[in-house]
Amino acid sequence: MPRARRRRYGFIAVATTITALFAVIFVAASGANLSGSPFEGNDGNLIVNTAGNQDWDNAPNLVVGQDLPTGTSDNSFGQGTKENDSNVTVVTGSIPNSKADLGRFAVANQKVGTDTFLYLAWTRENASGTVNFDFEINQAAQPNLGTPGAKTLNRQNGDLLINYAFNGGSPSNVTISRAIWNNGAWGPLQALPAGVAEGSTNGAPISENLGGLAAVNRPVGQFGEAAINMTAAGLFPPGACTHFGSAYVKSRSSTAFNSEIKDFSGPVAVNIQNCGGIIIRKVTVPSPDPTSTSFGYTTNGGLSPSSFTLVNGGSQSYLNQQQGQYSVAENDPGPNFVLSSIDCSASSTGNGSSATPSVATLSVALDLKAGDTLDCTFTNTLQQGAIKVLKSSIKGQALAGAVFSIAGQSVTTGADGTACVDHLNFGSYNVQETAAPAGYSRDDTSVHSVSVNSVATCADISAAQALPFTDTPLTDVEIKVDSQAVGGTQSSVDCDNDALDAALAEHVDSKATNQSPQTIHCTIVIDP
Numbered sequence: 001m002p003r004a005r006r007r008r009y010g011f012i013a014v015a016t017t018i019t020a021l022f023a024v025i026f027v028a029a030s031g032a033n034l035s036g037s038p039f040e041g042n043d044g045n046l047i048v049n050t051a052g053n054q055d056w057d058n059a060p061n062l063v064v065g066q067d068l069p070t071g072t073s074d075n076s077f078g079q080g081t082k083e084n085d086s087n088v089t090v091v092t093g094s095i096p097n098s099k100a101d102l103g104r105f106a107v108a109n110q111k112v113g114t115d116t117f118l119y120l121a122w123t124r125e126n127a128s129g130t131v132n133f134d135f136e137i138n139q140a141a142q143p144n145l146g147t148p149g150a151k152t153l154n155r156q157n158g159d160l161l162i163n164y165a166f167n168g169g170s171p172s173n174v175t176i177s178r179a180i181w182n183n184g185a186w187g188p189l190q191a192l193p194a195g196v197a198e199g200s201t202n203g204a205p206i207s208e209n210l211g212g213l214a215a216v217n218r219p220v221g222q223f224g225e226a227a228i229n230m231t232a233a234g235l236f237p238p239g240a241c242t243h244f245g246s247a248y249v250k251s252r253s254s255t256a257f258n259s260e261i262k263d264f265s266g267p268v269a270v271n272i273q274n275c276g277g278i279i280i281r282k283v284t285v286p287s288p289d290p291t292s293t294s295f296g297y298t299t300n301g302g303l304s305p306s307s308f309t310l311v312n313g314g315s316q317s318y319l320n321q322q323q324g325q326y327s328v329a330e331n332d333p334g335p336n337f338v339l340s341s342i343d344c345s346a347s348s349t350g351n352g353s354s355a356t357p358s359v360a361t362l363s364v365a366l367d368l369k370a371g372d373t374l375d376c377t378f379t380n381t382l383q384q385g386a387i388k389v390l391k392s393s394i395k396g397q398a399l400a401g402a403v404f405s406i407a408g409q410s411v412t413t414g415a416d417g418t419a420c421v422d423h424l425n426f427g428s429y430n431v432q433e434t435a436a437p438a439g440y441s442r443d444d445t446s447v448h449s450v451s452v453n454s455v456a457t458c459a460d461i462s463a464a465q466a467l468p469f470t471d472t473p474l475t476d477v478e479i480k481v482d483s484q485a486v487g488g489t490q491s492s493v494d495c496d497n498d499a500l501d502a503a504l505a506e507h508v509d510s511k512a513t514n515q516s517p518q519t520i521h522c523t524i525v526i527d528p
Helices: none
Strands: 010-014 062-066 075-077 087-092 102-112 115-124 131-138 149-152 160-166 174-182 197-201 206-208 216-218 223-229 243-252 261-273 275-285 295-300 307-310 315-322 324-330 337-343 354-358 363-368 373-382 384-393 403-406 409-412 418-425 427-435 440-442 448-452 467-473 475-480 491-495 502-504 509-515 522-526
Touching: 062 243, 062 261, 075 261, 102 131, 102 243, 102 261, 115 131, 115 160, 115 261, 131 261, 160 223, 174 197, 174 223, 275 307, 275 324, 275 363, 307 315, 315 324, 324 373, 337 354, 354 373, 363 373, 384 403, 384 427, 384 448, 403 418, 409 418, 418 427, 427 467, 475 502, 502 509
Parallel strands: 275 373, 384 467
Antiparallel strands: 010 062, 062 102, 075 087, 087 149, 102 115, 115 223, 131 160, 131 243, 160 174, 197 223, 206 216, 243 261, 275 315, 295 307, 295 324, 324 363, 337 373, 354 363, 384 418, 403 409, 403 427, 427 448, 440 467, 475 509, 491 502, 491 522
């Protein structure tokens, strides 16, 4: 008994071009692409036949799922599950080796102009008979269907069911139909007309490697693809935002819609939408913002709200926005702030969106495409300055050890005579020398109001630019009388500095401490 080929249950998301690992063995004749789409969705192969086009080897926003291996380990919906059933049971080993046995599937999408296009592909493990596969495309994520047991499908009004029916004969004998979930049941299955949807199976053997998975040789009738203009089909109506985030595929036992569901593959996460998003963020330097400033913004292009405010660390999101041109401007950089940058590098622009920031105009121009998110951060730097003082003696030398109060902070001069406080917001601050170095007196004890109005740090201000203060050196003066004959004389001192005037007995002196530089004249009388 041949051994079943092993495959993994899971999916591969491909954001950019996927290079085919194996060449196609035969190429089916290609027809015209669906109007407005560059995707070759009706040629029954995976490769680009016309330069500049797209196919599954370079499909946009590609996601690929793979079914469990054929045999007893494969799973399916059991207990007679029908399409309208949301409470289902997953079982294993119930898939016959027939046309209902799925292999891989792929979902891709893009927006071209104002139209959103959806591309679908499937493979099966047996080529006998007709094909009746349903792609369920949901807005919300589905439960894990990879394990057996009871499951509740997560369906919302507006979810899609895309039916792919191949009735045999010509590879292009394909009918694409759609149904919409509404209030607990699928609506009527309606065929999509030519020009809105197209599809084909492979009319010749191909080597299939969807998403870069290991190549598998697929005989005629084991691969199928479809392209759908979701806008023209009314599934993405103009002026309304629609988003789908999950997809899986399943097979039915017959063409009857209420027939039993057989095999399934997936679900996988997808991102199919006709709208995009805009996020504006605010950052300040320093952070956290010591001023708790609120910054105002206005918008153009129809964003709502049209104006908003942000503080440091805040953001404003405009999700589910129609493709189009927008702009966001900062009204005012805030008191003592300057707009230093507008950074939109966090944006996702895979579908061609762009952001053009201009610090000179405080604004950013946004060209939003469906499926993208433009994420821009406005950074404002607080304008801060510094106050530096220079302490020197009236004789000119720098003085260390002088204590100053600068903007409420106590600082002491170093060996170069300077002391400094920075990170000061623009404004006026008090500066005062509160203590002179030992041996000096303060020449200025007053409180000075100093204005900070230029950006600077302590390192930016030289000693020559510092606010100058001087101190005066002090001298102790002493006149001493020491009679050589004990008790022999009495003396007196009369000076123009009265602090030194005294009558001096033996071994008694006259002192005047902490004298500033001056000239003192004294008359000393020694009692004869």
